[in-house]
Amino acid sequence: MIFTVAIDGPAAAGKGTISRAVAARFGFAHLDTGLLYRAVGAKGGDPVAAAESLSAEDLARGDLRSLAAGQAASRVAVIPEVRAALTEFQRRFARQPGGAVLDGRDIGTVICPEAEVKLYVTASPEVRAHRRWLEVGGDEAEVLAEVRERDARDMGRADAPLRPAEEAEILDTSEMTIEAAVAAAVALIEAAL
Numbered sequence: 463m464i465f466t467v468a469i470d471g472p473a474a475a476g477k478g479t480i481s482r483a484v485a486a487r488f489g490f491a492h493l494d495t496g497l498l499y500r501a502v503g504a505k506g507g508d509p510v511a512a513a514e515s516l517s518a519e520d521l522a523r524g525d526l527r528s529l530a531a532g533q534a535a536s537r538v539a540v541i542p543e544v545r546a547a548l549t550e551f552q553r554r555f556a557r558q559p560g561g562a563v564l565d566g567r568d569i570g571t572v573i574c575p576e577a578e579v580k581l582y583v584t585a586s587p588e589v590r591a592h593r594r595w596l597e598v599g600g601d602e603a604e605v606l607a608e609v610r611e612r613d614a615r616d617m618g619r620a621d622a623p624l625r626p627a628e629e630a631e632i633l634d635t636s637e638m639t640i641e642a643a644v645a646a647a648v649a650l651i652e653a654a655l
């Protein structure tokens with residue numbers, strides 16, 4: 463069975479948690495595509511060369527989850543040649559037999575417009591910053607500023623800007639428990655299977 467679930471949205475909206483939960487529930491493979499951009503940003507040097515030579519080792523680095531790595535990722539993610547170098551791998555992953563969930567910014571719009579289910583997960587910047595702050599600590603106002611800066615860069619770039627695909631179901635998790643958000647995603651997938 464070829465079946466793709468595309469989950470897009472801004473940082474800390476709940477995409478990762480929802481993606482992992484639905485992948486486990488339906489037995490689908492899961493790809494966190496943000497990790498690809500984080501690994502390119504963390505590798506340093508020429509980002510296009512880094513994207514073209516990305517290895518499993520690069521993806522296994524322990525420092526990819528930091529705020530700084532997120533900012534570095536969004537800076538290299540504006541470069542069209544970086545995005546192009548990562549496209550084929552993501553497309554193949556999306557259409558592998560057995561079903562796949564991909565979460566990112568452009569899965570439903572660019573990587574897999576033919577995805578059977580498209581979900582756009584969002585929440586207010588304040589709620590997302592608070593969630594991220596609970597994970598990383600530090601100064602919450604600074605985390606909010608980082609979230610806003612990354613949103614602006616991801617939504618404002620010319621190539622594959624963050625936006626909901628036309629047919630995407632919008633899930634605003636600002637006032638939702640994670641269980642309710644997962645249940646909504648599961649219901650959508652069940653209806654499409």
Ligand code: C5P
Pocket residue numbers: 473474495496497499500532535536537539565566567568569612616
């Ligand atoms: O989702 P995550 O926060 O790990 O993504 C890090 C950055 O990578 C994003 O802010 C975005 O700039 C970039 N990204 C992207 N396209 C994707 C996934 C992530 O441009 N599909």
